[in-house]
Amino acid sequence: MSAYARLEQRFARIATLNEAAAMLGWDAAAMMPPGGAAARGEQLAVLAGLSHELLTSPAMADDLAGTTPPGDPWQDRNLELMREAHQRATALPGELVEATSRANSRCETLWRGARETADFPAVRDALTQVFALAREAAGILGEVLGLSPYDALMAQYQRGVGSADVTPIFERYESFLQVSLPQAEALRRRRAHEALPPGPYPEAIQEGLCQRLSAVAGLDYHHARLDRSAHPFCGGTPQDVRITTRYDEDDPLSAITGVLHETGHALYERGLPGGYARQPVGEAAGMAVHESQSLIIEMQALRTDAYLGYLAPLMHATFGKPVTQGQLAQRLRHVRRSCIRVEADEMTYPAHVILRFRLEQALLSGDLAVGDLPGAWNDGMRRLLGVTPRDDAQGCLQDIHWYDGAIGYFPSYTLGAMAAAQLMAAARRALPELDRTLAQGDFSPLNGWLGTQIHAQGARLGFNELLMAATGERLNPAAFEAHLTERYLKFDF
Amino acid sequence: MSAYARLEQRFARIATLNEAAAMLGWDAAAMMPPGGAAARGEQLAVLAGLSHELLTSPAMADDLAGTTPPGDPWQDRNLELMREAHQRATALPGELVEATSRANSRCETLWRGARETADFPAVRDALTQVFALAREAAGILGEVLGLSPYDALMAQYQRGVGSADVTPIFERYESFLQVSLPQAEALRRRRAHEALPPGPYPEAIQEGLCQRLSAVAGLDYHHARLDRSAHPFCGGTPQDVRITTRYDEDDPLSAITGVLHETGHALYERGLPGGYARQPVGEAAGMAVHESQSLIIEMQALRTDAYLGYLAPLMHATFGKPVTQGQLAQRLRHVRRSCIRVEADEMTYPAHVILRFRLEQALLSGDLAVGDLPGAWNDGMRRLLGVTPRDDAQGCLQDIHWYDGAIGYFPSYTLGAMAAAQLMAAARRALPELDRTLAQGDFSPLNGWLGTQIHAQGARLGFNELLMAATGERLNPAAFEAHLTERYLKFDF
DSSP states (O other): OOHHHHHHHHHHHHHHHHHHHHHHHHHHHHTOOGGGHHHHHHHHHHHHHHHHHHHHOHHHHHHHHTOOOOSSHHHHHHHHHHHHHHHHHHHSOHHHHHHHHHHHHHHHHHHHHHHHHTOTHHHHHHHHHHHHHHHHHHHHHHHHHTSOHHHHHHHHHBTTOOHHHHHHHHHHHHHHHHHHHHHHHHHHHTSOOOOOOOOOOOHHHHHHHHHHHHHHTTOOGGGEEEEEOSSOOEEEETTEEEEEEOOOTTOHHHHHHHHHHHHHHHHHHHHSOGGGTTSGGGSOSBHHHHHHHHHIIIIIITTSHHHHHHHHHHHHHHHTSOOOHHHHHHHHSOOOOOSOGGGOOTTTHHHHHHHHHHHHHHHHHTSSOGGGHHHHHHHHHHHHHSOOOSSTTTTTTSOSTGGGTOOSOTHHHHHHHHHHHHHHHHHHHHOTTHHHHHTTTOOHHHHHHHHHHTGGGTTSSOHHHHHHHHHSSSOOTHHHHHHHHHHHSSOOO | OOHHHHHHHHHHHHHHHHHHHHHHHHHHHHTOOGGGHHHHHHHHHHHHHHHHHHHTOHHHHHHHHTOOOOSSHHHHHHHHHHHHHHHHHHHSOHHHHHHHHHHHHHHHHHHHHHHHTTOTHHHHHHHHHHHHHHHHHHHHHHHHHTSOHHHHHHHHHBTTOOHHHHHHHHHHHHHHHHHHHHHHHHHHHTSOOOOOOOOOOOHHHHHHHHHHHHHHTTOOGGGEEEEEOSSOOEEEETTEEEEEEOOOTTOHHHHHHHHHHHHHHHHHHHHSOGGGTTSGGGSOSBHHHHHHHHHIIIIIITTSHHHHHHHHHHHHHHHTSOOOHHHHHHHHSOOOOOSOGGGOOTTTHHHHHHHHHHHHHHHHHTSSOGGGHHHHHHHHHHHHHSOOOSSTTTTTTSOSTGGGTOOSOTHHHHHHHHHHHHHHHHHHHHOTTHHHHHTTTOOHHHHHHHHHHTGGGTTSSOHHHHHHHHHSSSOOTHHHHHHHHHHHSSOOO
């Protein structure tokens, strides 16, 4: 057996172990009784430890050192990703990894209390420690990978795009927003108000409808489940994908949009290249690409007139309430400035991300002291959106990410939203029948195109290469701006 | 760190890995979409492989060789069980383990078809192979452990009891049955027939009642879940125990008795000694002891007049149907000869086990050729119970056990039933208030006594030692016979 073939076996074993961990992670969020938490933590720690041991074993290092690229583009890329995974896993001293894990865990715990009481000083020192350790790790990883420290962190979540790509795109969006947001708000004020019929929309009926909509959208429940959890997510494995949501009996659109968002993630996992299953090159291309796949369903396809024209009578029949397309359009296409990222509409959402992108770079480099974060946050919110958080719970304490050590993740949300618009525009060019099929709830032409262009590409290409191959250009925010202009600046309901 | 302390760490890691596998096993039966089966099989195989590697590693062997008994009875026993686990794992050549795994898997697959069509010849050769490989493994294990080949297999399921103990007990029971069964049947024929009110008993209401009954019986749902699966079982881990059942809308007693059976298993797991969690000595003492804990709830406590007097009005109120204590007693205390083990009542059930115990010994030794199994089976059924299977699907093809390689397991069912009766008699002596509390659905005095005598003992004692400590004698079938005599030969409804 060649060293490359042995490497494939080694990585398949690691991936299979990680699949086991993914299932246990889903269970912890969707099924586990609260008393199981401590034991589950230890189970996941043992799996992570074994996975790390397999990845950093001397035998693995020998095989990586002794293998030359096999000459096939997929296998060559696979080998490159194997080396990168091994480099990442071996680069950091064990003490740094452990100190980081402890510091993140401690900070996250303190953050839960601090957010509750809007008490930033209670978590300040812990967050300082998180950034100090992240700085050390980012420096080492950057050196090994030939990236800046911040880009080395970003690349953990999305390869092939860095701060130098993102900065001008975000600056351009800030300018776009300064002009467009007031216009969109003015248009919105001129609209008559059409509310959905009042609830209750019973949970069990919502659940049935959500399952049906996701199945019609292409999710094969022979390989999937829909369950409930406090925070909706997509977990599991490509052959057994688990999506979750939560239900609000007064607002069926919360679950419907959430389930279709997770369906987009799930379709990506389901469509990954089976011939490279459990190999690095067979995995998803990154979090920004993943987000583009959820948002192209949730924000692009779902909110078209075509699909809303399908959804409204279906909701009417399902709930026995006079839901209209106009009500859905008004609820699902609105702009409203807010201090809270997760409640933001698609036009203002990027402003929340831009703020965090800038601040996390300054915190990582040390240009901004953690103690100065609340002030810098509030200044940024005023400048970007003209709103001022009531307190730090509505401000710099609102997201778990930094407090849990996730630095460099935030840009993925907006890169994904922009990529979704660019992909949708390309899909429209390629599929003249797109709206006609969406008007029947049928995503199959769109899924077919995304399947070929994105899903089946696995991790063969980086973020911008993937967009180049699918749309003819690297990420270009023009498509997202055109989409927002079309939807929010010409809207005449 | 001492070699013993290192061993504790090594075994804790293995046990934690096995916990992960247990959760995935539960998921496969209770949650997994069918399309996840292949990936799940590989996940479980990787976990099993890693667990085996950790158990048989040179470092483990060194620590076992370099450790002397620490001098504490629990730790000494723990070390003994560690050595035994290591011996078992290292005794068998890898090729034999793999050949066994393949042969069992192949035979089980063929068996599913063969049972469907009552076609024993279709699986005969595969079963011959299963027994041939089991014979080879049993010989090696017996040599290493100082046991007969059959006892070496039995000990996989229950330590501390062997064929020499079981044979005279089963012979005695056969004699008891020849006299008592016709008497019980005669008494039963004299009874007026009282059927439960007709269904439907809605599933959701059954589920709520089952959860309530198990909670009242002592299961803490902070550390447990109740779900549905094709075959009821108790899985998970001591901190997160998962029980399952199935519902029949025409027959609520099927789920109620099933859930209380699994509750008995779950209470045992929950009550294992926390100070030895994830150590061999902290595990359950074996399958016969486990079965005694499920049966003391399901067959002993649940079917008392006291508990049925609690259950009948509760069912009446819950389902809005006039359920009476007399109906429950008649349904739950009956004798009826049948060819099918899993449908048997508690008096005839041991006959099914006795037949299998005798046949599997003869098949393992080679005294009985696999080709002669159907005839030997049918002869045995006629002699033990006076019934003749219609075909092999009702005969030697009915149980999965042998076809899946589980040889030496069957005696556990009847050893458990007999131990349950012996433990219940001792509990009655120790707890004069037992019936009064059961009349309120309250199992706490019984659970307290079982907790001390059985659950908290972990695997410190073997089967007979455990009974000796709890009841003052080794397994003595007299208590079971007395129980059956009281319930079926004096019954005067």
